[in-house]
Amino acid sequence: MSEPAPSTTRVLxxxxxxxxxxxxxxxxxxxxxxxxxxVSKLAVTLLLYTLFGLLALRFQTQGVFMFxxxxxxxxxxxxxxxxxxxxxxxxxxxxxxxxLLHRPVTPRALLWSKISVLLQVSLxxxxxxxxxSFIAGAIGENxxxxxxxxxxxSTAMAALLCAGGVVLMYQLCLRWFGRDKLENLMxxxxxxxxxxxxxxxxxxxxxxxxxxxxxxxxxxxxLYLCPPAWFAGFDEVLTGHxxxxxxxxxxxxxxxxxxxxxxxxxxxxxxxQAGLQTLTESVPRRPRKEGKRRWLDGWIDSPPxxxxxxxxxxxxxxxxxxxxxxxDREMKLRLYPGLAPILVMPLVFLLQxxxxxxxxxxxxxxxxxxxxxxxxxxxLQFSQQWQASDVFRAAPMAGPAPLIEGARLAVLTLLxxxxxxxxxxxVLFLIPGGESKLALLLxxxxxxxxxxxxPGTVGKGIPLASPSDEAKSASRGLLVxxxxxxxxxxxxxxLVARSGGWYAPFLGMEAAAALLLYLVxxxxxxxxxxxxxx
Numbered sequence: 011m012s013e014p015a016p017s018t019t020r021v022l023x024x025x026x027x028x029x030x031x032x033x034x035x036x037x038x039x040x041x042x043x044x045x046x047x048x049v050s051k052l053a054v055t056l057l058l059y060t061l062f063g064l065l066a067l068r069f070q071t072q073g074v075f076m077f078x079x080x081x082x083x084x085x086x087x088x089x090x091x092x093x094x095x096x097x098x099x100x101x102x103x104x105x106x107x108x109x110l111l112h113r114p115v116t117p118r119a120l121l122w123s124k125i126s127v128l129l130q131v132s133l134x135x136x137x138x139x140x141x142x143s144f145i146a147g148a149i150g151e152n153x154x155x156x157x158x159x160x161x162x163x164s165t166a167m168a169a170l171l172c173a174g175g176v177v178l179m180y181q182l183c184l185r186w187f188g189r190d191k192l193e194n195l196m197x198x199x200x201x202x203x204x205x206x207x208x209x210x211x212x213x214x215x216x217x218x219x220x221x222x223x224x225x226x227x228x229x230x231x232x233l234y235l236c237p238p239a240w241f242a243g244f245d246e247v248l249t250g251h252x253x254x255x256x257x258x259x260x261x262x263x264x265x266x267x268x269x270x271x272x273x274x275x276x277x278x279x280x281x282x283q284a285g286l287q288t289l290t291e292s293v294p295r296r297p298r299k300e301g302k303r304r305w306l307d308g309w310i311d312s313p314p315x316x317x318x319x320x321x322x323x324x325x326x327x328x329x330x331x332x333x334x335x336x337x338d339r340e341m342k343l344r345l346y347p348g349l350a351p352i353l354v355m356p357l358v359f360l361l362q363x364x365x366x367x368x369x370x371x372x373x374x375x376x377x378x379x380x381x382x383x384x385x386x387x388x389x390l391q392f393s394q395q396w397q398a399s400d401v402f403r404a405a406p407m408a409g410p411a412p413l414i415e416g417a418r419l420a421v422l423t424l425l426x427x428x429x430x431x432x433x434x435x436x437v438l439f440l441i442p443g444g445e446s447k448l449a450l451l452l453x454x455x456x457x458x459x460x461x462x463x464x465p466g467t468v469g470k471g472i473p474l475a476s477p478s479d480e481a482k483s484a485s486r487g488l489l490v491x492x493x494x495x496x497x498x499x500x501x502x503x504x505l506v507a508r509s510g511g512w513y514a515p516f517l518g519m520e521a522a523a524a525l526l527l528y529l530v531x532x533x534x535x536x537x538x539x540x541x542x543x544x
Contacts, residue, residue, distance in 0.1 A: 018115055022123035026100075030127055048134050059088065059138035066143040074147070074154070074251050078161060078242035081143045082168060085136050086237060089172045091351070092135060093128065097176045100124050102343075122275060125173055132169040140165055160248035164241040167267040171237070174271030181274055234259065240266070306332055318419060323407050327416020331390060331473045332424060340394050340478070348389050352382050353429055355497075360436050372447045373504050375433055376454025377497035382429060383462035386421045391465075393474035402475070403540055410475075411536045414466040417473040422462060430455075452517055453504040454497075456524050463531040469541060 031045045045051035065084070069077045101124060140161060147157035233239045233255075243259025310319060310329060319325040334341045356375030393399075402413060437451070438444040465471040507516035 019119045019123055022115070022119060023126050026123055026127045027130070030131065048131055052131070052134065056134060056138040059135055060141050062088075063139050063142040066140075066146055070146045074157065074249050075242050075246045075256065077143070077147060078164070078245040079238050081140055081161070082164070082238035082241045085139050085165060086168055086172060088135060088139055089132050089169055093132060093172050093176050097128065097173075097180070100128055101177070101180060102339075118276070121177070125177060125275060129169060129173055132173060133166060136165045136169050137162075154249040154251075156249045157245065160245045163248070164244045164263070167244070167263060168237070168241050170271050171263075171267050174267075174274045178270055178274035234262065306336075315423065319416070321412055321415075323405070323412030324416040324419070327413035327473065328420045328423075329416075330413075331417040331420040334390070334393070334474060335420070335424060338393075341390075344392065344478075345386065345389050349382065349385055349425070352378055352385050356429070356433050357436055360433075360440055370501075370505065372437055372441065372450040373453065373508075374497060374501040375436075376451035377457075377501040377504075378454070379426065379429055379433060379451075380454040380457040380461050380500070381497055382426055383418065383421045383458070384464055386425055387417060387462070387465035387471050387473075390417060390421070390473050391470050391476045392478050393476070394478055396475060396477045399472070399475040402472075409537070409539050410472045411466075411538055413473060414471040414535055414538065417471060418462050418466065422458075426458070426462075449513075450504070450508070453500055453520060456517065456520050457500060460524050460527045460531065463528065463535060466535040466538065467531050469538075471535070472541075475541075 027048075031048070031051045049056065062084070063081075066077070066081055069080050101121075144158040144161060147161060148155055240259050240263035243256040244263045246253075246256040247260040306329065309315060310325060315328075319328055335345065336342075355378045356371075359371035359374040359378075402410065433451070434448070437447055441447055504513070504516065507513045
C-alpha cells in the first residue's frame with residue numbers, strides 16, 4: 011500500500027527551509043558541506059547570541075519581573091531586527107511568485123509555510139539569547155524551578171507576536187492601499203518598526219531605573235504599553251509571584267499573542283496571494299517628456315560629482331547603485347530597515363545628553379556616522395538580480411575596483427551627506443552652545459573614509475553581486491550591536507582624550523593613522539580580482 015502524499019504545506023515548508031539553509035544559488039555549494047539544520051547553519055551566530063545572554067547575570071539578584079523584563083527586552087530587540095529586515099525578502103520574492111502563483115497552492119498554505127520557517131529561526135535565536143537566563147532564573151537568589159518553563163513559554167509567545175505583527179502590517183497595507191503606494195509604504199512600515207525596536211531598547215535603562223526606585227508593587231501606567239513588560243508579567247504570574255498588575259500584563263500578553271497572529275495568519279491570509287501577484291507584476295514606466303533628463307543624470311553630470319566621477323566605470327557603478335537604492339523594491343526593503351538603527355542612534359544620543367551640554371551625544375553621534383557606509387555597503391552587495399552582475403566580468407576592466415569605488419561614492423553622497431547634515435543641524439539647534447561642540451564630530455569624520463573602504467577589502471563591496479540570503483539576516487542584529495560597540499569605543503577614547511587635555515594630539519594621531527590606513531586599503535581595493543564564478 012502506497013504512503014499518502016505529503017501535504018502542500020509540509021512540502022513548501024521543507025522547500026523554504028532548504029532555501030534558508032543553502033541560499034538561492036548553487037555557486038560554491040557542495041552536497042557534503044551543505045548545512046542540514048538551522049543549528050549547523052547558524053552555529054556561530056547562535057553562540058554569539060548565547061554570549062550576549064551572559065548580560066542576564068547582571069540582574070540575577072533582581073526579582074522575577076525585573077529579570078524577565080530585561081531578558082524579554084533584549085530578545086525582542088534581536089528578534090525585531092531579524093524579522094523586520096528579513097520578512098520583506100521572505101514574503102515577497104519575485105522569483106517565487108513566477109514559479110508558484112500558477113500552481114494549485116492556497117494563499118494560507120503559502121503564507122504559513124514561509125512564516126513557519128521564520129518562526130523556527132526566531133525561536134532558535136530567542137532560545138540562544140535566553141539560555142543563560144533559564145539557568146540563572148532557576149538557581150538565582152530569587153529563582154524558582156518554574157521559571158525556565160514560564161520563560162520558555164513567554165519567549166515563544168514573544169517570537170510569535172513579533173512575526174505576527176510584521177505580517178499583519180503587510181496584510182493591512184495590501185488591503186488598504188493601491189499598487190502605486192504599496193511598495194514605498196512597505197519600506198516605510200519596516201523602517202518604522204525597526205525604529206520602534208531601537209526606541210524600546212534605548213528606553214529600557216530608564217524604565218528599569220524607574221522601576222528600581224518605585225518598587226515592583228507600583229506599576230506606572232506607561233508600563234502597560236511596553237511589550238517586554240507584558241511577558242515579564244506572564245513570567246511573574248506563572249512562577250507564583252504575581253500581583254494584580256502582573257495578572258493584567260499577562261492577560262495583555264496572551265490576548266495580543268492570540269489576536270494579532272490569528273488576524274495575520276488566518277483572517278487576512280486569503281489576500282496574501284493577490285498582494286504577491288500585484289507586487290510581482292511588471293508595470294510600464296511612464297513615458298519621459300521629450301528633452302527632460304532624470305534628476306540623477308543631471309546631478310552626476312554637474313560639479314562637484316562630475317569632478318569625482320571622471321572614470322566611466324566608476325560613474326556606471328555610482329549610477330547603478332543609486333538607481334537600486336531609490337527604485338528597487340527588494341533593495342529598499344532590505345537597505346533602509348537595516349540602516350535605520352545606525353541612522354537614528356546619533357539623534358538618540360543627542361536627545362539623551364542635552365541636559366549635560368550634549369558633549370557625550372555629539373562625539374558618539376559622529377562615531378556612529380562613521381560606521382554608516384560600512385553597514386550600507388554590506389547590505390548593497392545582495393540582490394535578487396545577482397545573475398545580471400555576470401555582465402561586469404565581460405566589461406573591459408581588470409577587476410571590480412571601479413564598481414566598488416562607484417558604490418562607495420554613492421553611499422557617501424546619498425546617505426552619509428544627508429545624515430551628516432541632519433546631525434549638524436541637531437548639534438546647532440538642539441545642543442546649548444552647539445557651535446563649540448562641533449569639534450567633537452571630528453573623530454568620527456576622520457574615521458569615515460577608512461570605514462567606507464573596509465567592505466571592499468574583504469570582498470563585500472561589489473554592488474548587487476551576491477544572491478539574497480535570508481540566513482544572513484539572522485546575524486544582522488549582531489552586526490548592528492557590533493557596530494554600536496565599535497562606535498562607543500571610538501567615542502569613549504575621544505572623550506578620555508578630551509577630558510585629559512590631549513584632544514588635539516589625539517586628533518593628529520588619529521588623522522595620521524587614518525591616512526596611512528586609507529592609502530593601504532585603497533591599494534588593496536585597486537588590486538581586488540573577481541571572485542570565482544563557480
